Structure formats: C-alpha cells, structure tokens
Amino acid sequence: MQQPAIATFYDHIADIAKQEGCSVPEALREAGKLGVMALEVSCFNTAGQADKLAGELSEAGMGVTAMPSFFSFESDTDVESQAEKIFADAKTIGARKLLVIPGFIPEGADREACTRQIIDCTKRLGELADRAGFALTMEDFDNERSPISDSSGMLRFMDAVPGLTACFDTGNFYFAGEDALDAFERLRGCIGHVHLKDRSLTEDFGTEPRKTVDGSPMHPSPVGAGVIPMGELLEKFMDGGYNGPYTIEHYGAEPMLECLKRSVEWLRARLEEAGI
Template sequence: MKLSVFYEHIRDAAGQSGLSLEEVCTLVKGFGIDALEMDANRFKAEEASILPLLEKTGLTVSCMYGFFDFGHISSSEVKKEQITAFLSMASRAGASRVLVIPGFLGEHEQDPASGEYQQSVRLMKDAVAAMCAYAKPLEIMVGMEDFDDARAPFATTAQLLSFIEEIPELSCFFDTGNFLYSGEDVLEAYARCRPHIGYVHCKDRTFEIHVGEEPKLTVDGRAMYAIPAGSGCIPMRELVTELLNSGYDDTFVIEHFGAQDQLAFMKQSAEWLLGLRKEVLGG
C-alpha cells in the first residue's frame, strides 16, 4: 500500500499549526505518506518553490489534477494547447497519473435530454479522449472521478461510466466519499466501477456537525463534514478490504478537504489505512 495526500492539506496544516511547509511535509512523511496530489494551478504558480520542497522532504507527486471547461471550447487547437501544457506540468512534477475534471454545466444545460447537455458532454468526452492519446506516449494514466457537484455530468455512477466505457484508455479514479453526495450506495457503485478502477481516493464523511467547518451539501440538502478515513459513515473498512483482497495494492489517497485540523486528520487516516492493510494482508 502506498499513501498519498493532497498538497492543499499540507498548506492548510501549515496555516492551522503555525509550522512551515517543510516541517509539515517532514511530519507527513513520518506518518507513512510518501506522495502528494497536486493541483495544476498551484503547481503552475509555485513550481519554483514546490519542486525543491519535495526534493528536500522526500515526497513525490503521485497525481496532478486539473479543472477545465472543455464543454464550452470547440476549438481543437485551444484544447490541444491546454492539454499539452497540463501534461507537461505533470511530467515535470514526476506524476504518473492525472485526474481531469473536464468541466461543469450551466443551469440551462443540465437537462440530459436537451441538445445543450448532449453537445457539452460530447465536447468534454472528445477532449478527454484526446488527453488520453497525448498522455499515452508519456506513460501517464488519465483518470476521472465521481465528482461531487450537480453541475458535473460525471457525478453519478452512470454518468462517470458513460465517459469511462466510451474512452478505453480512461481510468476510474474511485472516490469512496463522493457517491454519497448523489444519494448512491457506494458498495453498489464500487461493484459497477471495479473493472475500471486504477486509483482510489479514501474519503470518509460524517453527518455529525463540526462547528467552524463549512459542510458539503448532498443533492437532497444533507450537510456532510470531513472526517479521518475509517471513522465516518462510509463503509471504508469493507471497501479498502475488498480492494486489497482483489489485488489492488497501489496508492490510497487520503482526502478530507475542509478539516479544521488537517495534521491530526492526516495522521489518523494514515494510521488507520496502514493498520488495516497489516490486518488484511499481514506483514
């Protein structure tokens, strides 16, 4: 098992604790976390300081993620320019994977039966397929996740699979906590997505109120809060155990955006995941 965590959590932890980025990275490395998930915009703005920080603390970039508006860009040249710039940054960071969030729909585009919806989704799929083609010679895996936003036409299992099943080289980056947003059963979603899973985000959720934390509202209005992996309402033990027993022993990404004590959450999540791996696989 390899563990990764979002670089944005590192930055939050530094701000919350008063520690430097280097000090937080060193602590995180000591928790058993070896890699980071890197926001492309963050890397673009701070590459000159991020790369020396990673080299000094022994962390690597496992995956770079980027937000696009492919559903509203018809120019193939513009798309190519954005894709190649994104993949170039991922290569410079040493990332072997990229997570693409291809865009969101406007209010007038959200009816799946409408021509506007179909046109926007078609443009997104064409751009993602092009990204997969450009990424292949670079040996970079391209993935999409069940993004928790009603404006994303890939939030539900069926929507996500409509991209993945149409684009053979596109991988499923399975996020354990995002199906709850759409009111779906995560175990059923897992069963459908399992043949396509190439990467895993270990996100747990709780409906217990965390004062001072801004919640994420589900589609039916319930407030979800961040929680360390294994301590919330998502069946994390069952999911991670199934993944390990199925032969997946690659990266598990720790994710809890919005947490008020990121350092403690990262430590607890890492301990739980590593402990469960030892329990399931031994050694």
C-alpha cells in the same frame, strides 16, 4: 507483501502549515513522520510555481501519485492548448498520472450535448496523454454540474475513452445519493486509483458543511470514523487486486493534522491486519 503508498493532497499540507503556524516544508516533514509517502498535487498548486514545488517535494522525499487537472471542455475545445501547460507542469513535478476533471455543465445548457462535447475532448486528451507518457484517471466528482458525479457518468466516459481508468473516491458517491458498495460493483473492472474519503454528519472536524444533491449536510471526517463503509470498501479494493496508492482526502477538515494522523493510523492498522 509490500505496503502500498499512503498519500494525501498538497492542499492538505498547505492547510496544516496554516493551521499549525509552520512552514510548508515543516508540514511536509510532519506528514512524513505520520507515514505519508506521496502527494497529489493539482494544476492549481503548480501554476507558476512548478519548479518550487518540485524542489519542496524532492527535499521532503515525497513522490507524486497523480496531478488533479482541471479542463474547460464545456466551453473550450482547444484540447492541445489546455493540455500543453498541464503536461509541462506534470513533468516538472514528476507526475505520470493525471486525474482529469474535464469540465462542468453550464447552467441552462443542453446537458446531453454538452456532455458529448466534453467526452469528445477527453478522447482527444487521451490520445495526447498517451503520446506524452501520461495515464489518465477520472473520479466521481462531487458537483451536480459535473457529468461524472456518479458511477453511470463515469462509466460513460470509461466506455468512450481508451485507457481511461476510474479513480474511486469513496466519499463522493454519498454526495450523489449513490451507495458506495454498489458503485464499486459497477466500476470493479476499471478502478485504477483510489481516494479514501469518509463523511461525517457532525461538525467535529469541520464547521462549514457541504450539501449532498438532496440538500443533506455532510462534514469532513478521519477515514474510518464517519458514515462511509470504509472497512468493507478497503477489503474490496484489496480482494480485487488493487495495489496502487491510497490517497487520504478530507478537504475542509480542522485540525487537518489530527485528522490526517487518525486517517493514516486507521489505514495502516487495516493493512497490517490484512498482512500487507
């Protein structure tokens, strides 16, 4: 069986370039040597430089697994206007899947009414994306103002938006105080994309902690070295028939290159053990 694509984020490549004192093309080559075959490139990365990024990716032989795309549906219901630029940049870099971050609940707003508005806009986005040839996926976003910060929120969107799949981020359920294995069972039938993210309780790979919803600190970690049951989750993905890319994620990690190296090594070893 062919090994699925191993990917990471363009932001991580930029961090490697900054931390290691090299250029982005050099950082791309280093990632390629480790076994990274593709990237997730966000709408913030492409803003004003989609053509330049497309050239960098082409020269490095890197594909694009998805384009994280931020919308402001909580305050702006002009879906067409917001989608137009993102669709254009996605086509330029060769992204056929959009990871939708649909908006955030403003402080003091009616959460239920705002969530309904965001869902309605996301449904319209889905119609536009289908016509334009894009698939949509949505992750458990680690922000308490997000309407999709846990599996219940995600399922509400999956039920309302035809064709929308779940991007299962292994580390973000920890942020919400939800067990990742339980979340997998709830989302089992609609997973279409995967982020491999571990969490650490120590500062080995990052000094500034994020906070969970209950205020507990969490740090970046190489995949397989933290507190998330990564091995069990990977087995569930494979047993469930998932054969898409695995995007390694550890925002805030330092040194990023070493963290990426260890993550790729862990993932490739687990895939080889499974005969993939």
